[in-house]
Amino acid sequence: MSKHSEVVPNSTLIDDAAAALGRAGFSRRSFLVGAGALVVSFSMKGALQTALAQGPFEGGTAGSPPLNQLDSWIAIAADGGVTAYTGKAELGQGISTAQIQLVAEELCVPFSRVKLMYCDTVQTPDQGITSGSQSHPTNFNQKNLAQAAATAREALLKLASKRLGFSADQLVAKDGVISAKIDPSKKVGYGDLVGAKKFEIKLDPNVKRKSASEWTVLGTPARRPDMPALVTGQFEFVHNVRLPGMLHGRVLRPPAVGATVVNVDESSVQALPGVVKVVVKKNFVGVVAEKPWQAIQAVNKLKVTWSAGTGLPSHADFYNYLRSQQPTRDTLLVNSTDVDEKLAQAATVVKATYYYPNQMHGSLGTSCAVADVQGDKATIYSPTQGVWPVRNSTSILLGLKPENVHVIFRRGSGCYGLNGADTVTYDAALLSQAVGKPVRVQLSRKDEMAWGENYGFAFVVDERAGLDAQGNIVAWDHESWSANLGNRPGYTTPGNVITGTLAGFSPEPFMARSPAPEPRVYTNNSNGVPSYVAGNVGGKPQGTGTVKSERSLTHNIPSPLFTAPLRSPARLQNTFAHESFMDELAARAKADPVAFRLRHLSDERLIEVVKEAAALANWEARPSPKPQNRRTGIATGRGFSCVAYEGENGWAAMVAQVEVNQDTGKVTVKRIFFSNDSGPISNPDGLRNQIEGGALQGMSRAMSEEVTWDDQRVTSVDWESYRSLPLGFDVPEIKVKLINRPDENATGAGETSITIVAAAIGNAIFDATGARIRQVPFTPQRVKAALSQTFSQA
Amino acid sequence: MNAINLKVNGKAHAVDVDPTTPLLYVLSDDLALNGPKFGCGLGQCGACTVIAKGQAIRSCITPVKSVEGAEITTLEGLGTIEKPHPLQQAFIEEQAAQCGFCVNGVIMTAKAFLDKNPKASEEQIQQAMSSVLCRCFTHVRMLRAINRFREGRAREGLAKEGRTREAAAK
Ligand code: FES
Ligand code: FES
Numbered sequence: 001m002s003k004h005s006e007v008v009p010n011s012t013l014i015d016d017a018a019a020a021l022g023r024a025g026f027s028r029r030s031f032l033v034g035a036g037a038l039v040v041s042f043s044m045k046g047a048l049q050t051a052l053a054q055g056p057f058e059g060g061t062a063g064s065p066p067l068n069q070l071d072s073w074i075a076i077a078a079d080g081g082v083t084a085y086t087g088k089a090e091l092g093q094g095i096s097t098a099q100i101q102l103v104a105e106e107l108c109v110p111f112s113r114v115k116l117m118y119c120d121t122v123q124t125p126d127q128g129i130t131s132g133s134q135s136h137p138t139n140f141n142q143k144n145l146a147q148a149a150a151t152a153r154e155a156l157l158k159l160a161s162k163r164l165g166f167s168a169d170q171l172v173a174k175d176g177v178i179s180a181k182i183d184p185s186k187k188v189g190y191g192d193l194v195g196a197k198k199f200e201i202k203l204d205p206n207v208k209r210k211s212a213s214e215w216t217v218l219g220t221p222a223r224r225p226d227m228p229a230l231v232t233g234q235f236e237f238v239h240n241v242r243l244p245g246m247l248h249g250r251v252l253r254p255p256a257v258g259a260t261v262v263n264v265d266e267s268s269v270q271a272l273p274g275v276v277k278v279v280v281k282k283n284f285v286g287v288v289a290e291k292p293w294q295a296i297q298a299v300n301k302l303k304v305t306w307s308a309g310t311g312l313p314s315h316a317d318f319y320n321y322l323r324s325q326q327p328t329r330d331t332l333l334v335n336s337t338d339v340d341e342k343l344a345q346a347a348t349v350v351k352a353t354y355y356y357p358n359q360m361h362g363s364l365g366t367s368c369a370v371a372d373v374q375g376d377k378a379t380i381y382s383p384t385q386g387v388w389p390v391r392n393s394t395s396i397l398l399g400l401k402p403e404n405v406h407v408i409f410r411r412g413s414g415c416y417g418l419n420g421a422d423t424v425t426y427d428a429a430l431l432s433q434a435v436g437k438p439v440r441v442q443l444s445r446k447d448e449m450a451w452g453e454n455y456g457f458a459f460v461v462d463e464r465a466g467l468d469a470q471g472n473i474v475a476w477d478h479e480s481w482s483a484n485l486g487n488r489p490g491y492t493t494p495g496n497v498i499t500g501t502l503a504g505f506s507p508e509p510f511m512a513r514s515p516a517p518e519p520r521v522y523t524n525n526s527n528g529v530p531s532y533v534a535g536n537v538g539g540k541p542q543g544t545g546t547v548k549s550e551r552s553l554t555h556n557i558p559s560p561l562f563t564a565p566l567r568s569p570a571r572l573q574n575t576f577a578h579e580s581f582m583d584e585l586a587a588r589a590k591a592d593p594v595a596f597r598l599r600h601l602s603d604e605r606l607i608e609v610v611k612e613a614a615a616l617a618n619w620e621a622r623p624s625p626k627p628q629n630r631r632t633g634i635a636t637g638r639g640f641s642c643v644a645y646e647g648e649n650g651w652a653a654m655v656a657q658v659e660v661n662q663d664t665g666k667v668t669v670k671r672i673f674f675s676n677d678s679g680p681i682s683n684p685d686g687l688r689n690q691i692e693g694g695a696l697q698g699m700s701r702a703m704s705e706e707v708t709w710d711d712q713r714v715t716s717v718d719w720e721s722y723r724s725l726p727l728g729f730d731v732p733e734i735k736v737k738l739i740n741r742p743d744e745n746a747t748g749a750g751e752t753s754i755t756i757v758a759a760a761i762g763n764a765i766f767d768a769t770g771a772r773i774r775q776v777p778f779t780p781q782r783v784k785a786a787l788s789q790t791f792s793q794a
Numbered sequence: 795m796n797a798i799n800l801k802v803n804g805k806a807h808a809v810d811v812d813p814t815t816p817l818l819y820v821l822s823d824d825l826a827l828n829g830p831k832f833g834c835g836l837g838q839c840g841a842c843t844v845i846a847k848g849q850a851i852r853s854c855i856t857p858v859k860s861v862e863g864a865e866i867t868t869l870e871g872l873g874t875i876e877k878p879h880p881l882q883q884a885f886i887e888e889q890a891a892q893c894g895f896c897v898n899g900v901i902m903t904a905k906a907f908l909d910k911n912p913k914a915s916e917e918q919i920q921q922a923m924s925s926v927l928c929r930c931f932t933h934v935r936m937l938r939a940i941n942r943f944r945e946g947r948a949r950e951g952l953a954k955e956g957r958t959r960e961a962a963a964k
Contacts, residue, residue, distance in 0.1 A: 092893025230894035233829025233869030414893030696931035719838040728924030
């Protein structure tokens, strides 16, 4: 139960938690958000805890400022300055700016009057993990931070009403001052009203939020307050935390997967300058020294005898490995039970298999943390996405009481999911505990890439669909295989990341389940359900499409390498398959790919983004591939794809225009047209920044990124062996159309664009050349192979 | 150990370190500078870039001894929060960062290149950035910011030329 939906290629959560959630009285909508939030945790948490009785939620909130108390979120100083406390961290995605805008808006104060404190276990409420496109829905809808700011405004109006002798509706709040509408000289400032005292009231669940039409701060492209410090080198990352007497640690990871420590010869480094201590805890090995360079040299010279590794399955054959492992953990997301029959009756049956590799977060800076463990107390500066979970899991690792561990978030290099942040936090904690002094650890590039992070999931996806004589889809069958090991550590499972396992803890166990039980509650489950099917569970269509005959079955197996969420986890892999396949179906039906999609969609918001992206790109309606494309030299083409992220957490569509050099196999993306609907837009510039970044990160992942290994260890260990598109590549022109829906709920915005890039590019390659590429990354060799296969068939 | 003399952002420092220590560790640890960053330690990403003798160098693979006495500029040496360098200002105008970890490498590489090649084309700039990485993929904005700076400087250059011509005509 420590899994939550963002993690899970095949959610075990869904079935198991459904009943408990149902008992607790959650609606489908709250369940879906809640699924991502079981660990993400918002105001439902108490109820969830009761509902789920056991598991990682216990203790998660112990010690946290209570989520239902206004004082946990908002404080007003004597000078009227506002401090807001949030559990959603700035990771570079711009959420702190948007949260300041939110508080300024609801509280009627200028942007510059709000100070945001985020993620500190002594100060801020436990909102679990900052991840899964959940910050926006969690803090900008009718709960948590948004509700707190509105509750504070109403409380201030009430206080002012007493003070000024007008009823609250005769008063107006503006710029931190409340005045009488009829006599503005009758006024009082927030500072005078509260004067640094506490509110001592609960959040008002029915408090009135400002409507978007009244917004003056929210909805504007407010600039990021951190930008001047970032560009002048003044910003303090976790890497720049310097404590008095701080030492420097370096870890020594095993030479092969599964290798264990046989002997550590401490004398091999004792005489080296600056060495303070060699630390060994089971298979965790590290050295503490006075200076970073001394620690690095010591680790390079430290003599450790390791047992042989346990071996890895062949990388070249990994996709066959994935689909041949037994036992599996299976989940049926939808099952109309007539798929085989409908396929047998179909005029045409189309089948295809898609392959998606393990990929890395590959943060630009390697992960770093600073820990100060003295006696039974610890203070830890960590770039983790979840300070409260890390507080508890670190307390388990160190054998301390959770309330004695203070975790303070400091920004790291952008993470995009579970990079090495939590693992390096444990590294620093273990080394500091061993020496009783503050220790800073920053991983080496190789350790980050091979022994630091939990990789994004590899997937094999089989798609099968039937078309009738008119070219309509009559049945869709989806089956996927993916592997995982470990996860976010949550509150209780330090073994879910590498350092925890090395130090003797176990990752959460794999629980087989086959055959899969029939679905009882509908869930899109990481876009395992294609957009074009009806999603009929319990007699109610809840999907975004029209195809009634549907089956989606997922298989999960244990992974040989650690895995965890990486931006758009499983959603990207599934969507690559669905959207490529939809293009194949359109081609088989000789239909225009956009019109063909629209014909099979029922969801209005998805339909709208599809139309908007097509309009933005001046989409020329015709079937793919482009007629009369040449077989040599440069060919051009365009591809389409779209997604309803998690079914209802953000809508996006895009067109990619590409050039394919058919002689070399090199693909250049020339232009990207993108439309996005994430509900009300909190900050249009921040949203654009996320979309642009997601689009290009999606390109890099589609074109060049893949984790590789030999029979013993990971071999993609630096930027030569793991390729990321550099600043100097041919950056496409990106046009973005933002659709604003001020009256809808806020949805996720950080993962929509990245989800659809690979398919759009693959479809554009097909349009240009007639060659279908079904395996990521689209390296020149792979494109050439697809080209020669196509031509030999033709 | 003998002290090594460094000139960083116009200030002299004597540091007592192993002379093979990469410059980056001395800047971050001994001089407590936040600009240069450790990204790879292998010369592959640019995060650690500083300018020494007018050249962008990767301080993670530069032994400190080899730059003894050279004029070294880090990101902090360009401008301040109150008074950013025009290139830094261009990054603020374009809001050209996400996590901001790569910004040091991007700005310092672009600065050294444009100082040497003030008339560089957009393509040449891209070429110059071909081994600088940003994993948040803020490429579009960063390249826009660099171009904004380049164009601003070109305009300034023209204006200056114009003034010189006017003065000459008088
Ligand atoms: S840290 Fe020096 S180039 Fe990457
Ligand atoms: S802004 Fe995060 S690496 Fe460039």
